[in-house]
Amino acid sequence: GAGTVGFIGLGTMGREMVLNLLKAGHAVRVSDLRREAMDELVAHGATAADGPAEAAAGADIAITMLPDTPDVEAVVYAAGGLLANPPRGRLVVDMSTISPVAVRRIHADFAARDVAFLDAPVSGGPVGAKNGTLSIMVGGDPEGFARAHPFFGAMGTTITHVGGPGAGQTVKLCNQLVCGINIQAICEAIALGRASGVDLEQLRKVLLGGSAASWMLDRLGPAMIAGDASAGFRIDLMFKDLRLVQEHAQALSVPLPGTALVTSQYVEARAHGEGANGNQALFRVYDRMTNQ
Ligand code: NAD
Secondary structure (H helix, E strand, O other), X not given: OOOEEEEEOOOHHHHHHHHHHHHOOOEEEEEOOOHHHHHHHHXXXXXXXXXXXXXXXXXOEEEEOOOOHHHHHHHHHOOOOOOOOOOOOOEEEEOOXXXXXXXXXXXXXXXXXXXXXXXXXXXXXXXXXXXXXEEEEEEOOHHHHHHHHHHHHHXXXXXXEEEOOOHHHHHHHHHHHHHXXXXXXXXXXXXXXXXXXXXXXXHHHHHHOOOOOXXXXXXXXXXXXXXXXXXXXEHHHHHHHHHHHHHHHHHOXXXXXXXXHHXXXXXXXXXXXXXXXXXXXXXXXXXXXXXX
């Protein structure tokens, strides 16, 4: 049946996720620091809330979709935050990509107040968010997962309970290191293909038809070949994720040399002022190396 959702964070991803929750018949109370993001969704049937507490008031579930760990901590721990003002349904779900260590602390703090907390980061990009086809990887207690499932179903198609608190973030970090190294591999193929004078669009099509095929090559390849650096998933956010991967791996003494290399290339991209560009703009690092 339809329920009430308090949704905090209406950016590239959150906006589309709210539209799909509305489409599925849920009532959605929205909150963001940007007033215009709220107004736009009110025009689609959402209700504007003045902060997280008001968004969560009377809701079955509160969902956050924010940039980074400190943003989620602010929304949880502030005086007007979700810990002091949980939704009526006593279920809070963070769908951002943040630190698994922070997640376990937040989970424990909610558990002490008898509120279920899930980490449920997503993969699939803005297009997956728009089409409601996200892959949602969920950590936390099975009871909370079961209650959140109908809401996840409005936003995604692959919905998987992957383990206890923080496990969703761990799986997402594995996802991100594959994405980063894959983008790097495509940049190298384009650099070599370009220098050799082969048709790059044809190169892409051939690779997509064989064992080098990938989501990145399919969705981001055209922009990389065209030199289009515009954002979907920002370089700043990718760098944040790769930093989280490295912190996680170092805490477990797992060496990740491939991730270390591509992370330093994202550092280079940021040093050139490209943090707000899309993550496919790693090709610019290669352009600079090859003096393109
Ligand atoms: P975004 O920056 O476009 O949106 C974040 C929104 O949160 C903004 O509207 C911002 O105003 C709002 N916000 C920030 N702090 C806030 C606060 N304290 N209270 C209320 N609102 C606040 O980011 P995004 O691209 O939508 O990504 C959100 C999360 O999802 C990130 O963790 C990102 O890594 C992850 N993610 C993004 C993509 C993608 O392709 N963009 C894909 C998968 C996962």
